[in-house]
Amino acid sequence: MLSEKSILITGGTGSLGKALTKEILSKPNGVKRLVIYSRDEQKQFQMAQEFPHNLYPQIRFFIGDVRDFDRLKRAMRGVDYVIHAAAMKHVPIAEYNPMECVKTNILGAENVINACLETDVERVVALSTDKACAPINLYGATKLASDKLFVAANNIRGWNPIKFSVVRYGNVMGSNGSVIPFFLDKRKEGVLPITDANMTRFNIPIQGGVDMVMHALEKAWGGEIFIPKIPSYKILDLAEAIGPKCEKKVVGIRPGEKVHEEMISESDSFLTYDLGKYYTILPATHNWSIDEFIAKHNAVKVKEGFKYNSGTNDEWETIEGLRELIKVHIDDTFEV
Template sequence: MGNFDLNDKSILITGGTGSLGKALTKRILSKYPNVRLVIFSRDEQKQFLMAQEFPQEKYPRIRYFIGDVRDYDRLKRAFKGVNYVIHAAAMKHVHLAEYNPMECVKTNVLGAENVINAALDSGIERVVALSTDKAAAPINLYGATKLASDKLFVAANNIKGVNPIKFSVVRYGNVMGSNGSVIPFFLNKRKEGFLPITDKTMTRFNISLDGGVDMVMHALEHAWGGEIFVPKIPSYKITDVAEAIAPSVEHKEVGIRPGEKIHEEMITTSDSFYTYDLGKYYVILPAVTNWSTPEFVQKMGAKSVPAGFTYNSGNNEQWETVETLRELIKEHVDPSFEVM
């Protein structure tokens, strides 16, 4: 990572007990043994379990902090002396958000605003917020709250004044094997003798936890403030996931759930006017920046995408196959995985 060194820095991860939080913790602690790491989340049971995985005896510079992003005062207390914040806390289950809409708004929108204000008031240097493919042209409440959150983090760069803080966003699709995602769900369901498939034409983007961590670290190091970083990642067909996991059991089409799309989108045609190709990633730049876009383009070797460009899991150029999915499940989800 060049001269970007997190040793002797302090990092706080909201939602730090989630799948990505734990993967970030593992990467950061292995690479930067002298970093001070604060795990901020509201679930005491998950913190209790994570503290057994990353005990303070072995990692004396890790701290576990119970708190909710809905609580500004608690955030401000937690942010004291912190350099970087990775905001991964969210309510993310689509159907639960449809049923409990205001709870989702309180965590994902008001929580984002609390993180921004606490960061501005606490001398934080950089904030990277996690987004989702569901925030592009959202049709469900979860996606709508994450779009609002993305807008808040991008616009936070306009209200910082002389404060040198930088806010940026990382947006990607389904994280392979993360809590609540389709692969662990199918691995569990196949024991019952059938796999429920919502719609046979459904596609999704696919990124590994390591790929997700790479993106967050990239944004932490390279962001100028206001960018939404989007990785170039393959898609998969839901039928290929089912075939990879359990070709011999029945695959039953059950219909899509409230708020689900057939294909996910990470960059819409409307975003295309502000979207640049960085080689490994795409980046959506804010319409209003407090830095020079031509200078950014030159320094980053960025190329603008064609007008009307869209990045959609259904018309992606890269695809996982049944074989690659099996390899990935073994590598990233369950080393003892066997086809059933």
């Protein structure tokens, strides 16, 4: 699927962007060009050391912001696939700087869509978050708006055969700013701050996020929101897994934070199908046959009122299981 294709990743110097880069460059029938588009020159410099041009001649580093439409359009010339991973994602920072979050996550999404429509891009996959489902914070609200924009982009493409889709998942293990690296750092002080003792979160290794993006690139018909079937963990179990001898100090929920995360709401259930490995929320308006989609994917409609919530999930990580995941996916020297 990637052979002789050109791919652009917005936010390509982030945790998932780097994992996608490694995955894409490892394919035997390689890509023609891989453009890493981001605004952080230091991260681009560091990433260029990991992927030197003499070993990976197909990689290009392109300084740019998704807020800059002209720069985006220039970067997308000759690009076949776009993976949109750029976002302002820290919940408290977004609450304090709301318009900055809106400009990046909503207006930036609009710029990506329009730049793709005005060039020769064939497929677009946008990254979402569990916080976009029934959002209570600004970050989640902007990502919900972004999801809606990418889904609706399939309705305004006209003659253009381009396909837009979305992947939505929970907390990625070890991603920048996530709780596991935070706890690993804090355990040196002997105290792990717990926002709420009842808190739960979805959990997905970074490879799981990469696999979803690649699945959507290859399989999407246009307008789907793909959601993985993944386990949850209790925040107290995670704290025990990382720092069994540490004090667990309850400090209270941060602005805009949920006790439990949700990726499919009851309202979404009317358009949600079970695909086996993934769920998908289908678009209310589409230009393909639902019956054909169901037959092609062996899709099964979920029951009305179904919801996918980290607090009521059927699958849970154990303390020992979390320790093993940390050792495998984050720090192979990890010991309690």
